[in-house]
Amino acid sequence: MLLVALLCHLLPMLFQYGGASAAVDADSSLQFSRAASIVMVIAYFAYLIFQLWTHRQLFEAQDEDDEEGENASEEAVIGFWSGFVWLLSMTVFISILSEYVVDTIEDASDSWGLSVSFLSIIVLPIVGNAAEHAGAIIFAFKNKLDISLGVALGSATQIGMFVVPLCVIVAWILGIKMDLNFNLLETGSLALAIITTGFALQDGTSHYLKGFILLLLYIVIGACFFVQRTTSDHGNHIASITLHSATNANFKA
Structure with a gap:
């Protein structure tokens, strides 16, 4: 799913290297982005059906027998409709807050001396998803890596295959x-992150060295955007990244 998202983000960027005029490239990139966004949303709903309905057993924890007694004693804190109302309320509230963030991010970039890309790609997701990150770490300490990986990869899939194309x-x-072209640096960082994560997970094992390498990879990407000093960041890029962070935090809350 993440590789499909990467493909749909990569191809619009490659239009500018196709040799045609800038106007033709922009129009082709826009048309392709809209078509690819529809395909990505369809693929995401197919993924949800696959995960929650037709092949649900593939995503269930392997040690269900060990946790059966623990789960039997757990009861739902709130009902379905109560949870739905809370989710809807928080969606509206976070959407309003995201509007204020979009309006102030450029001023914050100027006053703090940081690039807009660093604030929108590194700082905002860390702050906006703090509860989600804490939950993933807690589950990892409890040796429930299926849940931790579900939080991390599920969030990335949700943003890449649903939120971004939905914005388009x-x-x-x-x-x-608005198209799917997030420029060479952003798209390249996304590609390297997906490939590195795929290699880290391919053998189905986990140890501290893998986590340390992935953490270093994130630090390197963050340092790259930290030293970036460009003024070409456009408004739709700011709005989309901010909406990604806000929507992601809401869905996972």
């Missing part, structure tokens, strides 16, 4: 020209 589709409806 909504912008299309509103008459805003």
Whole structure:
């Protein structure tokens, strides 16, 4: 799923290297991004059906027998409709807050001397998803790596295959020209992160060295955006990244 998201982000960027004029490249990238966004949303809903319905057993924990007694004593704190109301309320609340973040991020970049990319790609996701990160660490300490990986990879899949294309589709409806081209540096960082994570998980084992290497990879990517000093960040990039962080925090809360 993440490689499909990477492909759909990579191809619009490659239009500018195709040799055609800039106007043709921009129009082709926009048209392809809209078509790819529809495909990505369809693929994400197919993924949800696969995970929650047709092949649910593939995503269940392997040690269910050991946890049967523990789970039997657990009771739901709130009901379905109560949870749905809370989720809906927090969605509206976080959406309002995200508007304020979008309006102030450029001023924060100027006053703090940091690039907009670093604030929107590194700082905002860390702060906005603090509860999610804490939960993943707690589950990892309890040796429930299935849940920890579900939090990490599930969030990345949700953002890459649903939130980003949904932003493009909504912008299309509103008459805003927003595509999937997030420039070479952002797309390259995404590609290297996905490939490295895939290699780390391919043998199905986990140890501290893998986690340390992945952490160093994140630090290197963060350092790259920290030293970046460009003023070409456009408004739709800011809005989309901010919406990614806000929506991700809401869904996982």
